[in-house]
Amino acid sequence: MMIAILSLTLSFLALARAAPDFSSANNLTSIAGTWSSNAAVSTGGDFCTPAEMKFDYPNNTGISYSFTDDGFFEEAQYRYTANASNPSCIQATIFWQHGTIGFNDNGSLTLYPFGSDGRIQVQDPCAAVTNVITYYDQQTLYSDWGITVDAQTANYVLRLNRFDGAKMPPMYLIARPPNMLPTQILTGVNASGQTVARKRSTSDVSQFWQRSAAPERISAREGMMLGAGLVGVAEA
Numbered sequence: 415m416m417i418a419i420l421s422l423t424l425s426f427l428a429l430a431r432a433a434p435d436f437s438s439a440n441n442l443t444s445i446a447g448t449w450s451s452n453a454a455v456s457t458g459g460d461f462c463t464p465a466e467m468k469f470d471y472p473n474n475t476g477i478s479y480s481f482t483d484d485g486f487f488e489e490a491q492y493r494y495t496a497n498a499s500n501p502s503c504i505q506a507t508i509f510w511q512h513g514t515i516g517f518n519d520n521g522s523l524t525l526y527p528f529g530s531d532g533r534i535q536v537q538d539p540c541a542a543v544t545n546v547i548t549y550y551d552q553q554t555l556y557s558d559w560g561i562t563v564d565a566q567t568a569n570y571v572l573r574l575n576r577f578d579g580a581k582m583p584p585m586y587l588i589a590r591p592p593n594m595l596p597t598q599i600l601t602g603v604n605a606s607g608q609t610v611a612r613k614r615s616t617s618d619v620s621q622f623w624q625r626s627a628a629p630e631r632i633s634a635r636e637g638m639m640l641g642a643g644l645v646g647v648a649e650a
């Protein structure tokens with residue numbers, strides 16, 4: 415047991431050395447890996463297929479981030495937003511984006527998405543248009559972040575605080591190396607100037623509500639953060 419823990423620690427240290435220049439406060443282990451607030455949600459896999467404008471809905475809500483040692487990120491979020499004036503009007507938002515990371519001198523972290531690849535889908539049973547999927551491109555600044563060890567699970571925990579004070583739910587390390595889609599532009603015009611075909615797909619709202627029968631509670635602050643990301647919504 416002791417040896418297993420030691421070798422794990424050593425391999426984490428090896429990764430940490432290859433990672434960007436972290437401040438000592440964040441230096442417990444490398445940020446490289448896949449982090450998730452809820453085992454149901456992870457980056458990579460089928461969460462989003464950007465070329466098909468398609469999401470594969472997880473069984474529960476949550477958020478997940480992945481980072482690589484060479485400066486790429488992927489972000490996956492699936493959230494419910496309660497409606498105070500009408501409790502039956504719960505809005506579901508799922509989004510995904512990937513791109514590059516900037517570690518700033520003041521200890522903050524900036525996510526720079528590949529603009530053509532991000533996708534967002536909003537399902538609102540009370541809206542005129544109940545199911546909307548569109549592009550998503552949200553550059554985000556996290557003013558501070560840190561990695562600690564959770565006393566109960568003995569797992570690494572990543573905490574991200576957004577520039578506007580919003581605290582992201584704590585995320586646990588679930589994979590290293592990270593589970594991610596290829597860390598390059600996947601749709602639109604890529605680095606070699608070639609256009610990748612885009613296809614739209616619609617998903618069945620009734621099926622979606624069936625699958626998400628066990629909503630996780632989310633705080634008003636988390637709900638607010640969703641609103642900030644909605645841009646240029648178009649009908650699917």
Ligand SMILES: *[C@@H]1O[C@H](CO)[C@@H](O)[C@H](O)[C@H]1NC(C)=O
Nearest residue numbers: 427430435436437438439441
């Ligand atoms: C991070 O920790 C390693 C190992 O303790 C140390 O060698 C390195 O200098 C630290 N880096 C920073 C930026 O504090």
Ligand SMILES: *[C@@H]1O[C@H](CO)[C@@H](O)[C@H](O)[C@H]1NC(C)=O
Nearest residue numbers: 453454460470471472473474
């Ligand atoms: C969701 O749960 C169902 C039934 O338990 C399972 O078959 C399916 O693989 C799960 N989906 C995901 C994405 O985990």
Ligand SMILES: *[C@@H]1O[C@H](CO)[C@@H](O)[C@H](O)[C@H]1NC(C)=O
Nearest residue numbers: 496497498499500503505540
């Ligand atoms: C809450 O639901 C009402 C309909 O009952 C709707 O008019 C309103 O826009 C919703 N508010 C939010 C924040 O979604």
Ligand SMILES: *[C@@H]1O[C@H](CO)[C@@H](O)[C@H](O)[C@H]1NC(C)=O
Nearest residue numbers: 518519520521522524555557
């Ligand atoms: C930290 O640096 C980033 C990038 O240069 C900048 O956008 C941000 O405003 C800075 N934050 C503070 C608190 O100075």
Ligand SMILES: *[C@@H]1O[C@H](CO)[C@@H](O)[C@H](O)[C@H]1NC(C)=O
Nearest residue numbers: 598599604605606608609610
């Ligand atoms: C650009 O996309 C084309 C078509 O999918 C692919 O063959 C090519 O390798 C891509 N180039 C780069 C640099 O990603």
